Amino acid sequence: MARVKIYSTGTCPICEKTKSLLNKWRIDYEEVRVDLDRRGLAEMLEVTKHARTVPQISIDGRWIGGFTELTELHMDGELAPLMAGAQ
Numbered sequence: 001m002a003r004v005k006i007y008s009t010g011t012c013p014i015c016e017k018t019k020s021l022l023n024k025w026r027i028d029y030e031e032v033r034v035d036l037d038r039r040g041l042a043e044m045l046e047v048t049k050h051a052r053t054v055p056q057i058s059i060d061g062r063w064i065g066g067f068t069e070l071t072e073l074h075m076d077g078e079l080a081p082l083m084a085g086a087q
Helices: 013-024 038-047 067-075 079-085
Strands: 004-008 029-033 056-059 062-065
Touching: 004 013, 004 038, 013 029, 013 067, 029 038, 038 056, 056 067, 062 067, 067 079
Parallel strands: 004 029
Antiparallel strands: 004 056, 056 062
16 A cells, blocks of 8 residues: 555646656555545545645645645655655
8 A cells, every 4th residue: 555645636737747756756656536536535625624726645644735745845855754754
């Protein structure tokens, strides 16, 4: 099971960019297409306290935010330790 979950839609260019970055960084992820999966949408709303935009990203069930927050974690050197933390 992937530790990273990305909530996305099929028409979101930032979702594609986020998935590309995760692939570049060799981070496995599970994608939940909220435009196709009503349960996935309900899960996203619960995890994110009703965020209305995608992508939304969680690591180990903890919501970290979207693309901006993911890249900030990476740039601040906090993503690698977070990913190494609970393996």
